[in-house]
Amino acid sequence: MTVQATIETKLAEGLHPLHLQVENESHRHNVPPGSESHFKVVVVTDAFEDKSLVARHRMVNEILADELQNRIHALALHTYTRQDWEDKHGSAPLSPPCLGGGKRQA
Amino acid sequence: MDVMDRIKEQVENNPVIIYMKGTPQMPMCGFSSRTAEALKACNVEFAHVNVLADPEIFQNLPRFANWPTFPQVYVNGELIGGCDITLELFQKGELKPMLEAASAKA
Numbered sequence: 001m002t003v004q005a006t007i008e009t010k011l012a013e014g015l016h017p018l019h020l021q022v023e024n025e026s027h028r029h030n031v032p033p034g035s036e037s038h039f040k041v042v043v044v045t046d047a048f049e050d051k052s053l054v055a056r057h058r059m060v061n062e063i064l065a066d067e068l069q070n071r072i073h074a075l076a077l078h079t080y081t082r083q084d085w086e087d088k089h090g091s092a093p094l095s096p097p098c099l100g101g102g103k104r105q106a
Numbered sequence: 107m108d109v110m111d112r113i114k115e116q117v118e119n120n121p122v123i124i125y126m127k128g129t130p131q132m133p134m135c136g137f138s139s140r141t142a143e144a145l146k147a148c149n150v151e152f153a154h155v156n157v158l159a160d161p162e163i164f165q166n167l168p169r170f171a172n173w174p175t176f177p178q179v180y181v182n183g184e185l186i187g188g189c190d191i192t193l194e195l196f197q198k199g200e201l202k203p204m205l206e207a208a209s210a211k212a
């Protein structure tokens with residue numbers, strides 16, 4: 001299974017999201033073409049109700065612990081409750097450009 | 107000194123500190139850059155550690171607060187989050203008062 005599909009499956013099972021968007025942003029970074037290293041996740045779920053942002057991120061990080069340890073280099077996370085999502089009119093912020101990550105440029 | 111003790115000392119002795127890739131003047135990662143920019147925009151003095159220049163901290167910081175990614179921002183010794191959370195707090199207008207309260211206490 002691709003990393004993207006793994007992330008989607010695990011978060012769908014773990015958080016029962018009302019909305020889940022997993023975007024592979026690796027092409028915007030200093031990695032070979034076709035990489036699955038940089039992801040952006042937007043997840044809207046009732047499971048985040050009454051949880052701080054740190055607690056919400058911890059829930060996601062825990063579900064994706066294996067991927068974060070071994071496969072994902074960067075994970076942009078936007079974690080919303082149903083109400084947050086309505087307040088935001090269904091849009092999450094854009095991720096930043098790469099800047100090189102300290103790797104030597106080819 | 108043990109690396110965990112070093113980190114503990116850093117977060118306890120600096121009311122606001124960011125662990126980032128590169129420096130606020132020369133960030134090496136988009137997420138670190140955006141986070142440092144948000145801190146700068148609050149006009150509160152903050153410390154920084156360039157994790158690319160300190161391999162021991164780079165390797166061990168994730169288990170210090172059980173947080174797998176960089177950057178990491180600590181206020182009053184507590185992890186407030188990485189890029190996404192810091193930016194969200196900034197956009198909600200909550201970051202500046204939080205940082206101001208922390209440095210006033212120091």
